[in-house]
Amino acid sequence: MLKTLLSGDNPRSKVLSLVLLAVVISLALAPFLFPGTKSLETAARICIFIVLVASYDLLLGYAGIVSFAHTMFFGIGAYGTALALSATGPTFLSILWGTGAGVVIAAAFALAIGLFSLRVKAIFFAMVTLAVASAFAIAVSQASWLTGGEDGLNYRIPRELTPAFKLLPDKVFGVRINGKLLNYYLVFFSSAILFIVMLRIVNSPFGRTLQAVRDNAFRAEAIGYRVIWYRTTATVLSAVMAALAGSLLAIWLRYTGPATTLSMEIMIDILLMVVIGGMGTMYGAILGATIFILAQTYLQNLMGVAADATSFVPFISHLVEPERWLLWLGVLFILSVYFFPSGIVGRLREMKS
Amino acid sequence: MTEEHPILETRDLTIRFGGHVAVDHVSCAFKRGTLTAIVGPNGAGKTTYFNLISGQLKASAGQVILNGADITRASVPERTDRGIGRAFQLTNLFPSLSVRENVRLVAQAKAGLGFDMFSVAESHIELIERAEHVLAEVNLIDSGEQIVSALPHGDQRKLEVALMIALGPQVLMFDEPTAGMSVDEVPIILDLIKSLKQDIDRTILLVEHKMDVIRSLADRIIVLHNGALVADGDPAEVIALPVVQEAYLGKVPEAA
Numbered sequence: 259m260l261k262t263l264l265s266g267d268n269p270r271s272k273v274l275s276l277v278l279l280a281v282v283i284s285l286a287l288a289p290f291l292f293p294g295t296k297s298l299e300t301a302a303r304i305c306i307f308i309v310l311v312a313s314y315d316l317l318l319g320y321a322g323i324v325s326f327a328h329t330m331f332f333g334i335g336a337y338g339t340a341l342a343l344s345a346t347g348p349t350f351l352s353i354l355w356g357t358g359a360g361v362v363i364a365a366a367f368a369l370a371i372g373l374f375s376l377r378v379k380a381i382f383f384a385m386v387t388l389a390v391a392s393a394f395a396i397a398v399s400q401a402s403w404l405t406g407g408e409d410g411l412n413y414r415i416p417r418e419l420t421p422a423f424k425l426l427p428d429k430v431f432g433v434r435i436n437g438k439l440l441n442y443y444l445v446f447f448s449s450a451i452l453f454i455v456m457l458r459i460v461n462s463p464f465g466r467t468l469q470a471v472r473d474n475a476f477r478a479e480a481i482g483y484r485v486i487w488y489r490t491t492a493t494v495l496s497a498v499m500a501a502l503a504g505s506l507l508a509i510w511l512r513y514t515g516p517a518t519t520l521s522m523e524i525m526i527d528i529l530l531m532v533v534i535g536g537m538g539t540m541y542g543a544i545l546g547a548t549i550f551i552l553a554q555t556y557l558q559n560l561m562g563v564a565a566d567a568t569s570f571v572p573f574i575s576h577l578v579e580p581e582r583w584l585l586w587l588g589v590l591f592i593l594s595v596y597f598f599p600s601g602i603v604g605r606l607r608e609m610k611s
Numbered sequence: 612m613t614e615e616h617p618i619l620e621t622r623d624l625t626i627r628f629g630g631h632v633a634v635d636h637v638s639c640a641f642k643r644g645t646l647t648a649i650v651g652p653n654g655a656g657k658t659t660y661f662n663l664i665s666g667q668l669k670a671s672a673g674q675v676i677l678n679g680a681d682i683t684r685a686s687v688p689e690r691t692d693r694g695i696g697r698a699f700q701l702t703n704l705f706p707s708l709s710v711r712e713n714v715r716l717v718a719q720a721k722a723g724l725g726f727d728m729f730s731v732a733e734s735h736i737e738l739i740e741r742a743e744h745v746l747a748e749v750n751l752i753d754s755g756e757q758i759v760s761a762l763p764h765g766d767q768r769k770l771e772v773a774l775m776i777a778l779g780p781q782v783l784m785f786d787e788p789t790a791g792m793s794v795d796e797v798p799i800i801l802d803l804i805k806s807l808k809q810d811i812d813r814t815i816l817l818v819e820h821k822m823d824v825i826r827s828l829a830d831r832i833i834v835l836h837n838g839a840l841v842a843d844g845d846p847a848e849v850i851a852l853p854v855v856q857e858a859y860l861g862k863v864p865e866a867a
């Protein structure tokens with residue numbers, strides 16, 4: 259059963275299995291284990307980014323394609339849902355057609371970029387995605403009549419997904435059973451399903467072919483694989499998954515703007531999460547997203563505590579001032595990439611043998 | 612010869628790199644069930660001739676005909692589908708994957724399963740069995756789990772041949788298959804080519820420098836020199852020709 263769910267791709271390391279189990283259980287029970295708005299926001303964000311990062315790993319780690327347009331596809335999904343909710347009201351039907359439209363547009367964009375530029379050198383594809391994504395981000399911020407420009411869009415979501423919707427009169431384990439909780443589980447289960455689907459794709463004959471194309475496109479052609487079609491299909495699949503993740507974000511946040519979806523900063527975050535977790539492993543997305551987002555969210559607080567505790571040591575307290583959290587995040591990444599070149603997952607698997 | 616069409620034919624096949632003509636109006640027909648050795652000094656254009664037939668290079672002029680169809684403009688995978696198989700002179704494998712996976716990928720391509728996204732690859736037992744079978748033929752069965760990049764050079768050469776065998780093509784093109792192999796490994800490959808030769812549906816093109824190998828295997832020899840076909844015929848006759856003797860005079864035997 260579990261083997262089927264994981265498509266036979268077991269974590270292949272005891273420590274890794276335990277860590278993954280801990281993360282999944284924590285996310286599944288987050289509303290009960292970590293009460294509070296901020297922790298729930300963080301948990302939902304982790305779920306969504308696991309999908310986003312895994313879909314990028316499908317492209318980078320499995321197919322060996324470097325793209326800078328991943329946040330564009332993420333944004334297309336988010337804006338699709340956001341615009342639908344704004345235009346046709348806070349109904350599930352709006353979510354459905356908005357998400358559908360986002361997915362179709364993301365797929366069409368990916369298909370066009372893929373067919374146009376995957377024939378040529380990898381660097382050319384990377385440049386094209388960078389150019390298209392930048393142009394798209396500018397277009398979105400200019401078209402403020404539609405997208406709200408830099409301010410983005412605020413909209414309402416179906417009442418069943420908001421705190422106003424009460425399922426039970428009483429709290430369960432101190433947690434209100436309301437629409438917000440439903441919303442969280444919508445995000446959690448959708449993310450889980452999308453992840454399992456991607457795990458299946460990378461372990462399917464198609465996924466294996468992607469690895470062959472990544473390893474040696476020349477030979478892949480010579481044994482009969484039409485490399486351009488495999489690369490294009492991988493690009494489209496990964497775009498569709500990113501768009502779905504974007505749609506989840508739009509529903510969860512009730513807000514969609516350039517800063518939360520389209521920014522180059524998020525693109526770099528995704529890259530880092532893939533590399534830290536371990537490229538071409540899928541499970542790396544779970545670890546990468548979790549560690550990165552936890553660090554992003556709590557490092558500042560942690561450093562505030564440290565600065566207070568060391569306030570009597572002038573130099574040290576200066577170093578751990580909360581404003582310097584980005585510096586420390588950077589140091590953390592350099593260290594992790596240096597010590598775990600194959601990512602955390604790769605490292606844990608090596609340790610076993 | 613009315614009913615026995617050649618399976619493969621090149622007509623005035625030519626390619627130029629800038630001003631340099633690497634393959635120069637080569638016209639040659641290959642009959643079903645034969646083994647033709649292609650010889651010539653380094654840089655004669657043997658590998659380039661192969662690349663034109665299997666599609667890695669596109670001809671400047673001339674045609675490639677397979678089973679009566681003009682495939683001169685066909686893509687590499689299309690030619691593979693039509694029955695052309697290639698083992699490369701410079702080992703050309705999937706380095707980060709296991710030995711078995713390399714061969715399994717070929718079986719998978721042949722089964723047309725490449726776009727199947729919903730099944731688990733390992734659940735296709737028949738592909739794994741096919742891979743095991745081919746690995747046994749080249750004596751690599753014990754290395755199935757190894758990652759290719761960590762494989763000794765001789766084993767990589769065997770795997771190179773295994774990938775073509777797994778494809779089961781009509782036309783098999785070997786480009787110096789035994790170059791760089793140790794003495795005890797060479798017979799494995801030669802026996803394999805011999806047994807492939809038994810199958811009358813297969814046509815083999817073999818680039819090889821070792822004259823004793825050619826003598827024992829070839830039905831026919833063609834000689835390329837500066838890209839042109841300079842001799843063609845019975846092995847014994849061709850080897851005796853002055854042009855061949857001359858071409859091989861400066862040549863260090865065993866060099867890859």
Ligand SMILES: Nc1ncnc2c1ncn2[C@@H]1O[C@H](COP(=O)(O)OP(=O)(O)OP(=O)(O)O)[C@@H](O)[C@H]1O
Binds near residue numbers: 633651655656659867
């Ligand atoms: N892609 C290319 N671009 C430019 N020149 C090339 C290219 N491929 C081959 N050549 C040239 O064409 C000529 C024929 O090369 P080829 O590799 O076919 O020789 P060969 O007969 O296989 O030699 P060897 O016995 O060394 O393998 C050489 O002069 C080579 O430099």
Ligand SMILES: [Mg+2]
Binds near residue numbers: 657659786
């Ligand atoms: Mg050569």
